[in-house]
Amino acid sequence: MMLIxxxxxxxxxxxxxxxxxxxxxxxxxxxxxxxFMKVRLINDVINRxxxxxxxxxFKNAIINNYIISLYADYENFENTxxxxxILTIPNPQKLKGVSxxxxxxxxxxxxxxxxxxxxxxxxxxxxxxxDIYHKNIKESNNLINKYAKRRVFEICAPNTKLSSTMVSHExxxxxxxxxxxxxxxxxxxxxxxxxxxxxxxxxxxxxxxxINKYIFKKKETTIQIxxxxxxxLKPKEVQVITEEKDFFxxxxxxxxxxxxxxxKDRYSLIAIGxxxxxxxxxxxxxxxxxxxxLAYTTSAFYRSYYGxxxxxxxxxxxxxxxxIKTFNKVIELxxxxxxxxxxxxxxxxxxxxxxxxxxxxxxxxxxxxxxETLDFALSDxxxxxxxxxxxxxxxxxxxxxxxxxxxxxxxxKKDAK
Amino acid sequence: xxNNLTSYILDNGLTVYFYNDNTKHxxxxxxxxxxxxxxxxxxxxxKEYHTSDGIAHLIEHFICEHGxxxxxxxxxxxxxxxxxxxxxxxxxxxxxxxxxxxxxALKIMLTNIYNPIFTDENLTKxxxxxxxxxxxxxxxxxxxxxxxxxxxLYQKNHFKSTIGTIKEIENVDLxxxxxxYKAFYQPTNQFLIVAGNFDxxxxxxxIKEFFATQKIEKHETKMLDLNEPVTVKKNYFKVxxxxxxxxxxxxxKIDVRNLSPKEKLDLENSLIDYLTICFGYGSPLRxxxxxxxxxxxxxxxxVNFETNFAICGVAAYTTDTDVFVKEIxxxxxxxxxxxxxxxxxxxxxxxxxxxxxxxxxxxxxPFVDNIxxxxxxxLDEAKDFDISxxxxxxxxxxxxxxxxxxxxxxxxxxxxxxK
Numbered sequence: 001m002m003l004i005x006x007x008x009x010x011x012x013x014x015x016x017x018x019x020x021x022x023x024x025x026x027x028x029x030x031x032x033x034x035x036f037m038k039v040r041l042i043n044d045v046i047n048r049x050x051x052x053x054x055x056x057x058f059k060n061a062i063i064n065n066y067i068i069s070l071y072a073d074y075e076n077f078e079n080t081x082x083x084x085x086i087l088t089i090p091n092p093q094k095l096k097g098v099s100x101x102x103x104x105x106x107x108x109x110x111x112x113x114x115x116x117x118x119x120x121x122x123x124x125x126x127x128x129x130x131d132i133y134h135k136n137i138k139e140s141n142n143l144i145n146k147y148a149k150r151r152v153f154e155i156c157a158p159n160t161k162l163s164s165t166m167v168s169h170e171x172x173x174x175x176x177x178x179x180x181x182x183x184x185x186x187x188x189x190x191x192x193x194x195x196x197x198x199x200x201x202x203x204x205x206x207x208x209x210x211i212n213k214y215i216f217k218k219k220e221t222t223i224q225i226x227x228x229x230x231x232x233l234k235p236k237e238v239q240v241i242t243e244e245k246d247f248f249x250x251x252x253x254x255x256x257x258x259x260x261x262x263x264k265d266r267y268s269l270i271a272i273g274x275x276x277x278x279x280x281x282x283x284x285x286x287x288x289x290x291x292x293x294l295a296y297t298t299s300a301f302y303r304s305y306y307g308x309x310x311x312x313x314x315x316x317x318x319x320x321x322x323x324i325k326t327f328n329k330v331i332e333l334x335x336x337x338x339x340x341x342x343x344x345x346x347x348x349x350x351x352x353x354x355x356x357x358x359x360x361x362x363x364x365x366x367x368x369x370x371x372e373t374l375d376f377a378l379s380d381x382x383x384x385x386x387x388x389x390x391x392x393x394x395x396x397x398x399x400x401x402x403x404x405x406x407x408x409x410x411x412x413k414k415d416a417k
Numbered sequence: 418x419x420n421n422l423t424s425y426i427l428d429n430g431l432t433v434y435f436y437n438d439n440t441k442h443x444x445x446x447x448x449x450x451x452x453x454x455x456x457x458x459x460x461x462x463x464k465e466y467h468t469s470d471g472i473a474h475l476i477e478h479f480i481c482e483h484g485x486x487x488x489x490x491x492x493x494x495x496x497x498x499x500x501x502x503x504x505x506x507x508x509x510x511x512x513x514x515x516x517x518x519x520x521x522a523l524k525i526m527l528t529n530i531y532n533p534i535f536t537d538e539n540l541t542k543x544x545x546x547x548x549x550x551x552x553x554x555x556x557x558x559x560x561x562x563x564x565x566x567x568x569x570l571y572q573k574n575h576f577k578s579t580i581g582t583i584k585e586i587e588n589v590d591l592x593x594x595x596x597x598y599k600a601f602y603q604p605t606n607q608f609l610i611v612a613g614n615f616d617x618x619x620x621x622x623x624i625k626e627f628f629a630t631q632k633i634e635k636h637e638t639k640m641l642d643l644n645e646p647v648t649v650k651k652n653y654f655k656v657x658x659x660x661x662x663x664x665x666x667x668x669x670k671i672d673v674r675n676l677s678p679k680e681k682l683d684l685e686n687s688l689i690d691y692l693t694i695c696f697g698y699g700s701p702l703r704x705x706x707x708x709x710x711x712x713x714x715x716x717x718x719x720v721n722f723e724t725n726f727a728i729c730g731v732a733a734y735t736t737d738t739d740v741f742v743k744e745i746x747x748x749x750x751x752x753x754x755x756x757x758x759x760x761x762x763x764x765x766x767x768x769x770x771x772x773x774x775x776x777x778x779x780x781x782x783p784f785v786d787n788i789x790x791x792x793x794x795x796l797d798e799a800k801d802f803d804i805s806x807x808x809x810x811x812x813x814x815x816x817x818x819x820x821x822x823x824x825x826x827x828x829x830x831x832x833x834x835x836k
Contacts, residue, residue: 017440018775056699063765068772090771124708132714135661142659144556246659248555279494290488293542296549316549346495353497356442356516362775416548416555416583 001079002227006374008220010196010211012204013369018362019091020068021200023104024370025111025215026084027192028225031076036169037133037176038184039081043072044132045125045181049109050116065106066090066098076161077376078226083189085111091201100202100210108214112190120178121185130173137166144314148251148410149301152310155241156255156406157233162303193218195374199366228375232261232307235403247412250317253310254327256402261307268398269304271344271390272334276300276311280350281343283333284311287326294319294326309402317411324407334399337392344395348388355380422796425621429628430605434794435620436612436780444519444613445777446620447512448530449785452601454579455506455723458641461600465641471547471581472597474504475589476533478547480511483539484529498522504579507723508789519615520623527627530602535595547586554580562656562664562826569651569822570670570728573643600638604628608788612781645725647672647820655825657832662713664826665741666732669749669818674725678793681727683804685720685791687812688729690762692718694755695748696731702748706733711740722790729818738825749818756806763804770799 048058062070068088075082087107092098115122140146153162196211235257258265276284277300288298298313311327333339358364358380371377378386421437457468481502482488493500498515500522511530513522554560564577611620649670673681696703696716706712712733721728731749735741773779780796787793804812 019771020775054699055704056701059699060761063761063768066764066768068768090768095768095771128707128713135713138661139558139659142558248552249549279490279499280497282491282494286491289546290482290491293545296546296553314549314553316552346497350497353516359442360777412552412556414555416552 002229003224004227004375005222005224006195008193008195008216008223010198010208011369011373012202012207013197013199013366014201014204015199015362015365016201017359018200019094020088020362021091021100021198021202022362022366023087023107024084024195024197024366025086025107026075026082026195026197026370027189028080028082028195028223029188029192031079031081031226033164033169034172035081035184036164037166037172038181039074039076039083040166041126041129041133041176041181042083042121042185042189043074044129045121046072046110046114046185047122047125048115049113051109051113052115061106065102066095067103067106070107070110077374078229080226093201100206104210104214111215112217114182114185116182118178120182123178126176126178126181130176133166133173134170137170140167142246144245144247144249144251144410144412147245148253148312148408151243151410152253152255152406152408155239155408156257156308156310157303157306160231160233160306162306162308193220193223195223197366197370197373199362199369225374228305228377230261230263230266230305230307232305233257235259235405238404238407240407242409242411244411244413246414247410248414248416249314250320250412251312251314251408251410252320252323252327253312253406253408254324254404255308255310255406255408256331257405258307258309258398259401259403261401265307265398265401266304267386267390268394269302269307269309271347271387271395272309272398273300273302273304274347274351274387275334275340275343275395276330278347278350280346283330283343284313287330287333288313288323292322292326294323320409320411331399331402335396337396340392340395344390344392348384351384351387355384423617424794427604427625427628429631429633430603431628432608432794433621433624434608434610434784435615435617436610436784436796437615437617438612438774438777438780439614441613441777443514443516443777444611444615445512445514445781446519446523446526446609446611447510447781447785448527448607448609449789450509450530450602450607451507451789452509452597452606453505453507455574455576456601456640457576458574458643459600460637460639460641461596462637466596466600467575468593468597469581469585469588470577470579471586472589472593473509473601474580475543475547475586476594476598476602477502477504477509477511478543479533479535479539479594480529482543482546483534483536485532485534486525486528489525489529492525493522496522500526506579506721508785510785520620523611523620524623524627527624531631531633533598535591535598537591540589540591540594544586544589547580548583551580551583551586554578558658558660559664559826561658562666562824565654565656566666566668566822566824569654569824570649570668571645572648572650573645599634599636603636603638604633606638610781610785612777640724642725647726647817649820649822651822653823653825655827657827657829660826660828662734662736663738663828663831664732665735665738666730666824666826667742667745667821668824669729670820670822671727671729671816671818672725673722673727678791681722681791682787682793683808684727684812684816685722686766686802686804687809688720688727688816689718690759690766690809691813692720692729692731693762694758696745702744706741706744711735711737711744738823742823746818752813754806754810754813759806759809763802766802767799770797770802773797 052058
């Protein structure tokens with residue numbers, strides 16, 4: 001496991017374009033498979049601090065402090081998990097009555113002083129959400145898209161993080177108690193050391209003081225986290241798998257892995273994904289739907305750090321063979337440099353446009369800022385430059401390295417009238 | 418109107434709205450036709466029509482895929498524009514959204530909207546894609562459930578779904594399609610909104626120049642009032658579909674035909690606050706039902722307006738439908754008023770007004786709904802939110818919650834044993 005060291009912040013992204021200030025407090029800790037469910041449950045179970053006996057009281061305090069939203073979320077990145085708390089408030093300069101001090105204090109209270117009883121998180125909430133999780137897992141089998149994607153990763157990427165899902169971890173739910181969940185929370189969050197990110201039109205000095213006063217509890221200003229790594233999957237002998245399920249639609253996918261994949265190939269794979277999906281080129285949509293009427297929905301998904309590409313479509317059960325033939329033709333088209341060259345230029349321009357468009361989306365701006373700071377991803381500009389360096393020859397080279405790994409078909413048994 | 422919202426009425430009757438926000442980088446142009454899945458009964462050129470489900474959606478596909486310019490979504494996509502079309506109950510929307518080439522994309526979109534190529538060959542192609550879309554809808558958990566609600570809430574309106582069934586779509590002929598198109602795709606029944614960072618004069622010029630080249634036939638169309646009563650057809654139904662827990666919903670039918678547009682808007686705002694106070698996060702009733710395990714998860718509430726009715730829904734996953742229904746009915750009819758809670762809801766609403774301007778979609782979408790649903794062509798602004806506690810009480814006190822339908826979504830394993 002490769003680690004990097006980062007300053008905990010606070011990191012500021014000055015932005016006067018929006019009417020809000022967003023603060024993200026992210027607690028990193030070592031990822032462990034056994035904690036999969038706990039990481040998710042704590043976000044749902046914790047709903048207020050000890051200062052509020054009822055949810056109504058807490059909700060009233062949220063409104064009285066002009067808080068637009070406060071919620072917990074999680075992220076896993078390589079071998080580091082993150083529990084994050086995101087607070088959004090109106091820009092204090094645009095709305096009288098908004099007090100940064102009160103809001104940061106409220107946030108800290110929520111994080112460090114969660115509502116507990118009998119040395120554990122709220123019993124009823126823990127039981128409720130464990131029950132909901134069990135049911136959501138069962139229900140996910142009734143949603144063709146969710147079910148299909150999960151199965152693809154189970155078949156093509158077993159024993160990787162791609163196939164580590166709610167379904168594969170369901171048994172852990174029954175070992176969770178309000179006490180061991182609270183102990184987990186104490187260890188990782190209350191005794192943790194977070195990164196802090198702030199976006200908005202704020203006085204840095206003021207925010208710095210408040211964050212040091214309320215959010216940072218430890219002296220250490222640097223934190224070790226996982227560094228991005230490649231996990232290229234090796235192609236194996238082709239598997240052909242068919243299942244019959246109670247759906248109206250049917251699902252077909254051809255999954256490819258890249259032979260002898262290298263870091264340089266990653267951006268060629270990303271470019272292929274864009275060529276297949278992006279509206280500027282839309283190869284899959286054109287071939288599957290417009291020219292051959294085979295599906296309403298078709299798309300490609302890829303995992304560049306794993307060297308995996310899947311072409312998918314939701315089809316009528318009678319269109320399976322024709323769809324597979326068309327998928328094969330699409331892969332062959334990727335090897336045609338004359339065909340690909342103009343489309344490649346289009347998707348590069350499309351990415352450039354997307355970068356400009358993203359400036360209107362504060363969620364994207366903030367997430368990109370965090371990703372860049374923690375080295376989860378390249379900056380928009382670096383990403384764009386690497387994409388621009390990809391040529392039609394690179395696409396052809398990678399297409400020639402694509403090895404069919406799995407053909408997976410879900411035959412829907414039901415007939416719509 | 419606020420300073421950055423202006424409107425023009427063209428010679429052909431089309432109203433064009435411009436909303437300038439030069440802090441944004443994109444331009445969004447959307448044409449809305451006041452014709453959706455539920456607009457099935459009308460008089461056109463003196464003749465009465467009652468169409469099947471799915472027509473408005475079929476026309477939308479035709480316009481996107483088989484207009485004079487070709488497939489407008491693909492074409493504009495190739496020019497780095499994001500475009501799409503959507504059919505709702507009471508409107509169909511076509512839009513283009515981008516940074517560059519937006520005027521050209523708008524022209525392409527308008528070309529297709531006003532020049533669809535109705536041929537049998539194109540109709541066959543469009544139908545194929547829609548059959549797959551119907552299968553997709555049938556896989557959705559609440560699709561059949563919502564259809565049953567439509568059948569039970571209404572006595573005279575025979576609408577079931579915007580997309581229709583495979584059989585209905587198979588039976589649609591070109592003549593019906595063309596009739597509906599001519600009836601509703603009239604500039605006087607449409608409006609165009611352009612929002613974002615753009616030069617208003619340039620866009621007005623492009624739009625006027627486009628329509629100068631179009632010969633759009635004028636027709637007389639009138640929606641039929643079926644005299645739908647406020648009473649429901651059936652008070653209860655159940656649907657069997659795979660579900661871990663039973664889902665119970667109560668939908669109330671409220672007569673609003675005598676309300677003015679502003680009164681309907683005030684009713685919508687008041688009803689949303691009332692439902693949140695009664696059933697929302699932290700409410701005493703929700704806590705009670707969670708603690709005694711009558712419900713699993715939240716209570717979902719919504720309010721939808723149609724021409725003559727408001728439909729107000731309360732729903733949850735339940736372990737005991739009878740107890741759930743009894744408690745909801747008791748609470749909604751109690752009409753208890755707490756001024757402190759009301760003021761908190763108002764405060765929250767006003768706080769959220771500030772952040773609406775951060776996203777164009779949060780300006781455009783409610784504005785479109787104000788026009789189509791309420792015939793109220795104004796942007797929502799905090800200063801216009803003038804509901805006092807007294808006014809709120811009067812509005813809620815005037816509401817009649819006695820017309821409703823209860824629906825249950827039950828797992829098929831309980832088919833033998835359920836009441």
